[in-house]
Amino acid sequence: MKKQTIIVISLIYLLAGASCKKGYLDINSNPNNSTDVGPELILPAALNSTAGRLITDRGANGYPAISGWMGQWAVSGSYAVSNAVSFYNYNQTTDWGEGLWDDIYNNLEDYYQVETQAAAQNKPFYVGVDKIMMSHEFQQLVDMFGSVPYLDALKGTNVIQPTYTDAQAIYEDLINQIDSGINDIKVSQGAGVPTGKTSDIMFDGDVTSWVQFANTLKLRILLRQTQMSGRDGYIQSHINDIKNEGSGFLTTDAGASPGTGYINSAGKQNPFWGFNYNTSGTYINDFWRANQFALDFYQEKNDPRRERVYGPTPSDPNAYAGNFLGQSTGALVGSATSIFGPGVLKSVSQPSIVISAAESYFLQSEAVLRGYLGGDAEDLYHQGITASFEFYGVADADAAAQTYYSQVGKSDVYWDNSRPFDYKLNLIIAQKWCAENTVTPFEEWCDYRRLPNLTFNQEIPLTQSIYAEDPKIVPYRILYPTSEYGTNGDNLPDQADNAYRTDKIFWMP
């Protein structure tokens, strides 16, 4: 019995002894996806996402719809105009803009990660770039939705229901953020700045370009507020800051081109290229076609950009034709309408533009015209046209541009110093529209809303859709998305079902 007891005790000991080695269960670190990625590796994806979004994102519920509202794009007659919630009816539900909302906040989270990590790791260049890019994103949000979650957004479940910040307060803070970002970038000079395409896929670590980008973005934000009463002093003081800073504005296109550039492989094409061509080189976009208004407008001004922005119809290599927005009677089918042209579909590897050089010149020209900035408004205006001709790859761009803008008396083209302010402003806005067609359509929509009574903006045709509500109003804003009702309903500002045609963004007259 004694021996048996010994055996049993040794058995129990054995069982207890076979216990777990220390660390045996510590195998839960992720081998599939990294959980520790530094700011250098997040920034390129974040920039690429921003740049790639601005023409094509969310299709008929996103930026292309805006190109439609602005008379640049239209729908192939192969697709019937219906009574459904669609952009050509100018109507919306709270589902309409959900994708845009999601995409921008999703993009912002990556910037937020860059900024928090870079701040902790003392990498001021990344902190600076981030503040500037987040300002770019938040401006888009405010211009679409108005007041949005800002101060306590992006913090995961730490703030699971972020409160909304007043749109104008966000705008004012964006200027401060950009100033602070410029400061961070300058502080970093020479230290921790990436070279080549390793991380900064927009400017290859060029500090001056970033400051010029920041100044141009500031100018864009400030000029958005020109129609607000009593705002002159505010705008002027911040433009003075830009002047004092001294780096000036963008002189080349600010575009992202990841690494060695976009390539012809699924998911790796330039987004606008991939919107139109598959990897086998077949033109696959059979929905979006030229807007007849744009074709007519270019043609009437003898503008060679007509054949650069748009291509011939698939069935006839010499024919250029389009539809109007919402057109159902007489709408031409896909094979009889113009596709996109060689000036916007240059190659699979073309960079995605965030702010074009042309816009920079037109913004400056307007600022000079309004007296905020010293200089020659006419000259800047001409530089803007030239930059646009160059962008679209017009042959002999400089000479062609000169020929074009020298057409004496041509409305919406010819700068006549003797004409009043409104005439000149109209020129700038019309040419901005010509230059940003299929580049950054969002800016045209903002100019349209900012200056609704401008002759040119009145020329942009309203939808022909028989399903559009009377009076036809190009949407003032985009409705807060459905998802916010379910996930952040307590903070969500009230909005009427038709707020997209009644509620204006704070800077709209």
Add this chain to the structure above:
Amino acid sequence: MRKIVSILTLVLFTSVAAWAQGKISGTVRDQNGDPVPFATVNVKGTKVSVAADANANFTIVAKSGDVLSVSAVGLETAQITVGNTSVINVVMNRTSNVVSDVVVTTALGVQRQAKSLGYSTTKIGNTQLNEAKVTNVASGLSGKVSGLTVNLVNNGVKPDVRITLRGIRSFLGNNQALLVVDGNILNIRYLPSINPNDIQDVTILKGSSASALYGSDGYNGVIIVTTKKGKGAPKITVSSTVTQEAIAYTAKFQNRFGTNGGELDPAQYPGVFYFPNDPFKPYVPYENQNYGAEFNGAKVPLGGPVLVFNADGTTDTLQKYETYSAKPDAKKNFFDKGLTWQNDVTYSVGDEHSAFLMSFQDLSAKGTIPGDKNHRNTFRIDGFKETGKFRADYNISYAITHTNTTPASYVPFRWGSSTYGGNYVINNGQPSASGGSYFQGRPVYWTVINSPAFIDLQDFRDWRNDPFANPNGYFNAYYGNPWWQIDQTRLDEKNNDLIGSASLTYRPVSWASITYRFGMARNDYSNNYTKAGFDFAPWAEADPLGAGNIPSSVKKLDPNSGTGSSTNTEITSDLLANFHKTFGNIDATLLLGNQVQDKNFQEVSLSANALVIPDFYNIANNRTGEPNVTQFMSRYRKYSVFGDLTLGYKQFVYLHMTGRNDWDSRLSPENRSYFYPEADASFVFSELLKNSGPSWLSYGKVHIAVSQVGQVNINPYSLVTAYDPGGGFPYGSTAGYTIQNTFANPDLKPEKNLEREVGLELGFLKDRITFSAAAYQSNAKDQTIPITISWTTGFNQANVNSGEMQNKGIELDLKVTPILTKDIRWDISGNFSYNENKVLNIGYGLNEIQIPGGTASYVEVGQPYGIIKGSDWQRDPQGRIIVDPKTGFPSLDATPHFFGTAYAPRSAGINTYFSYKGITVGIVAEGRFGAVINNDLGQDLDFTGVSWYSAQAGRQVFVIPNSSYLVGDKYVANTNITVDDGNNGFWASLWNQAVSPYVNSADFWKIREVSINYALPTNVVAKTRFIKEASIGLVGRNLGAWRAKQNVWSDPEYSNTSGNGLGTTDINQTPPSRFYGATVTLTF
């Protein structure tokens, strides 16, 4: 392993020989030589009494001349006088097949008497399991056990199966039962690789009380498979079964109308063909929709003109003609007769000290879809050797499965039965695939069922030589030729499964033993997907009939291919100590143990979007663009200690308790330790009434159990938010990352289920009638759910533990043996289960969650789990469909309508077994009631207009039954307002936009199995000299099915997922089949 063996050896040398003078040992067996475990051995006239162990071995102190009285329930008490030998083997006579002496393999392989169990288990023997020569173990269990639901969610050569016990416990996590084979814990995905002929019996541990000892693995109940052991003299058994499979029924089709998709104007559509005096729409020779003219037997052109190039350089333009009349069986005849061969050889030998069994099975199946094949070889070796105080058990099985199919739009491109859609591309980091036609990626079944009623697809088989069958000249402008698809898109899958375990038991003293068991399971899976390209001819692209045909839309179809492989390794190490001792009237059994598990899955895949060189499938050397590559790893470990104590008092009161603590690597160190307690008691009141109670009561027991078990329903690596490569990255040497959209929650915990159970078991008339009933309630809390959070947080999802679901149910089993004579035995048994499920709350303000993988399946507070929701027509307060008084058309109600649960709350099975001399007949029927099914298929069939449903009003205008319209502010019954259009304008573009017409009762009764077997009389067989036993049989499976009358579409048991979102059938489930076969078994 080696270390532990050496420790065992050390323990051995410290022990001494246990036998002392006066000690008698032996084994108790019945007249058939089968062991009688747990028999009571008493030295007559004394209080010295012991119980035999699970292997029927006993040791008792006695002296020469003592009489040993050996008793066990259901056997005659045996009395043996002790002589001079120290080994006494006792033989007892079995009096009846009673419930109480059944030995049940419970958790961790512990053998326990059924009467001592405080929870519900069911044991299915091989004969019952494999009566109908099933190819998959799961099919053999269906309908035989209360509380067990086997869903055969699809048809095919390797069908998907889903097994659940007592309903659903987890909103979104795993709900399938655990598989344990000879103590080896396995993923349920190994089930199809097991040869049903190798199985001795299957024990079902229904509730979590029974399975608590398995910890989180046993959360959803356990299916314990015990394989056959060698027994008796050496024998070789050879059996061969051949089974034919035929389509049982298809959806109901119309046989009246030909093709038209709305084309009217011959100027616009050159092919439009008007029959004089036909009141319907004209015939269109290339349409995919069937809303055209009525069949009239005329010769009509089919498709467009086809250009043929002759050898001399000339061309001919040919036109095919077809008789415009219905060919009602054409669709069913597209399918082949399937054929399955099962050939088995088993060699077995054994005695008390050793046994050996070797088996081989060759399974070869040809499916009903032409070209689909499945081939499985299984090898198995199993045995034990007992020497003195040691016993070694081992078994190993190896299965090679090779499947070749035409892939559907949703096909498993991974080991197991998870389904993913899309092309062979990487979807959420997982390889997924679509085969599909050369346009729209349709599965074969789609093209077949939607073919016009006057077409026989057999005419289009030779697409290589027949210009009318070639994709250039195929008549249907929008759906491809299915024969091209069968020949040119293939999915080839190979599975190698190696499953084995080895254990060593050391019994130093009669009352204690220690066992070390090592189990492993390994799966190697690989697949190869190939899809040929096709260059359409310019004349076909020119689209002569202006139809917008496939050649003009596709122009060039790029070849495409993908390949993937994975390995899964699961290792389980158990160290168990068993103690069994009797203290006076109390019989105590204690099990202490520890278990270590390691589960490791790795997968890589490679695919290309387009290949350049045709018919050459190597992605490394033939592709355009960059290849898609994936690499995925998943590994976790669990460490557990547990104890299991059973106390029995005088063989009629039993108290049983288990406790287990798991440490799981998937959870954070603070949360990873979890304790699972269980307690149950059983009271065998018939023992107490043995001498005083009524003689007709042969057995009576009540039991009660309570347990709390947890399940970790998160994947490894879910606690830290990770980064994915950003869109398109890397570009050259530039990498870019984006944070994932789910905000990781480091504090996740296991889901927890509290289960309470009571039960009653009765046996009457020497157990000629047995009845058992169990009632349970389980509450599963702390569900792991993703909650949707505002995108403004930077994320759209976060995982939390929240929500509770309740299951309440009863299970009844009745078995009657009305006839039992020397030659005749007739058993009839029935089982019934009722499970009431209710989602009590979800939390975080959520009222519903959509179940991923399901089409219209939701978790909703206050409803049973897995409800089907979808759109319905706007209805008046009386439930009538509101129609427009002008058009007669209804309008869609945007708010999803609740239709019912996809999980049948009531199910019943009836089994009968009759034997007369050598003839046995078995029938298994099963029914399920109270669920609904969403026949998504119906919407598609109405779109194309091939359905009987779309032609039920003869394509004429009609009044929508049970409809009303608004007059003033009152709804008036509609008796006269007909729909504006009774043709495609109604059926194909309005009526089929709602889900409600296609949701109906999923009730069914099915005859699962019928078998007739004849064992040749031994004296006849003996004349052959070398054959010992011989039997022949006929088997049938799924011979009959009774569905709800409104269900004119598919098998109500089918589903487009084997995941939790059951309840929707679509175009990817081929029609159900019947199986008929014959089997021969010879023993040498």
